[in-house]
Amino acid sequence: MFKAKVLIKRRPSILDPQGKAAEQGAKLLGITNIKFTRIDKHVEFVVDTDDEEAAKNEINDYCGKLLTNPNLEDYEFTMERG
Amino acid sequence: MKKPKFGVVVFPGSNCDYDAYYSLKKVLGYDVSFLWHKDTDLQNSDAIILPGGFSYGDYLRTGAIARFSPIMEKVVAFAENGGVVIGICNGFQILLEAGLLPGVMLKNKSLKFVCKDVYLKVESDKSIFTNTLENKNVLRIPVAHGDGNYFADEATLNSLTENDQIIFKYSDENGVEHEEANPNGSLLNIAGIVNTKRNVLGMMPHPERCCSGILGNTDGALIFNSVAKSLFN
Numbered sequence: 001m002f003k004a005k006v007l008i009k010r011r012p013s014i015l016d017p018q019g020k021a022a023e024q025g026a027k028l029l030g031i032t033n034i035k036f037t038r039i040d041k042h043v044e045f046v047v048d049t050d051d052e053e054a055a056k057n058e059i060n061d062y063c064g065k066l067l068t069n070p071n072l073e074d075y076e077f078t079m080e081r082g
Numbered sequence: 083m084k085k086p087k088f089g090v091v092v093f094p095g096s097n098c099d100y101d102a103y104y105s106l107k108k109v110l111g112y113d114v115s116f117l118w119h120k121d122t123d124l125q126n127s128d129a130i131i132l133p134g135g136f137s138y139g140d141y142l143r144t145g146a147i148a149r150f151s152p153i154m155e156k157v158v159a160f161a162e163n164g165g166v167v168i169g170i171c172n173g174f175q176i177l178l179e180a181g182l183l184p185g186v187m188l189k190n191k192s193l194k195f196v197c198k199d200v201y202l203k204v205e206s207d208k209s210i211f212t213n214t215l216e217n218k219n220v221l222r223i224p225v226a227h228g229d230g231n232y233f234a235d236e237a238t239l240n241s242l243t244e245n246d247q248i249i250f251k252y253s254d255e256n257g258v259e260h261e262e263a264n265p266n267g268s269l270l271n272i273a274g275i276v277n278t279k280r281n282v283l284g285m286m287p288h289p290e291r292c293c294s295g296i297l298g299n300t301d302g303a304l305i306f307n308s309v310a311k312s313l314f315n
Contacts, residue, residue, distance in 0.1 A: 018189065
């Protein structure tokens with residue numbers, strides 16, 4: 001069994017309106033030095049196999065075909081036996 | 083004229099399915115069937131509507147889960163064989179996620195849900211959706227969405243333009259495009275596009291909400307009637 005942690009990031013070229021809105025909020029709170037906020041996604045799950053290669057393939061399938069839209073996002077992941 | 087049959091797909095979270103059914107059947111007099119998302123039978127529909135709403139609660143990304151519904155496999159095959167498919171609002175988002183149309187929807191630039199009438203310039207009349215609009219080249223149709231900000235990379239935008247795939251653009255009532263007429267920040271003011279085979283249309287505005295004279299606007303009916311005429315003429 002492997003525990004996987006995936007970080008899904010919007011491509012740098014894609015505007016992140018949520019990040020922008022958070023920054024505006026920060027200014028209202030008097031937090032003035034915040035810049036380039038990006039709000040991304042963090043996904044955790046378990047892959048129920050002991051075969052490391054198979055687990056990697058499933059994680060890539062899951063990320064590439066469902067969790068991310070390749071027009072919009074990139075992903076990276078870590079996995080550890082658990 | 084033979085009556086076309088429309089199939090309206092119902093996903094969990096669809097909320098414009100009944101509007102589409104009502105407009106097509108009761109107002110315009112076409113045959114219509116609901117197509118349940120778990121079914122795999124398109125019931126001999128001549129054209130498929132993917133309606134607006136919040137399929138699967140917009141989880142993950144708008145339209146991301148709906149494209150795995152059993153009915154969608156049939157819809158994709160139908161589209162690939164030249165069948166007519168219209169995705170409206172969330173339906174457009176599903177078509178993008180399913181890869182039947184290029185690009186992606188981002189959150190509206192304003193970050194606000196926008197719900198109002200907008201004007202659409204008919205950018206191309208070379209499609210079955212727009213080839214008989216009774217000489218109207220600007221339509222007034224309502225939008226209602228939070229994620230309608232069309233985005234695609236430059237190569238995709240260029241190919242959409244070169245292949246005349248942009249069907250509707252946000253404009254003012256005179257058909258002039260400018261930023262204030264764009265309700266969501268869509269690139270090139272894009273409101274609706276077709277695939278290269280020109281049988282699949284995705285549009286953010288809701289033509290099914292303006293088909294009945296009693297509502298004061300029937301511009302939406304022009305699009306459905308154009309499809310009906312093209313299917314059987």
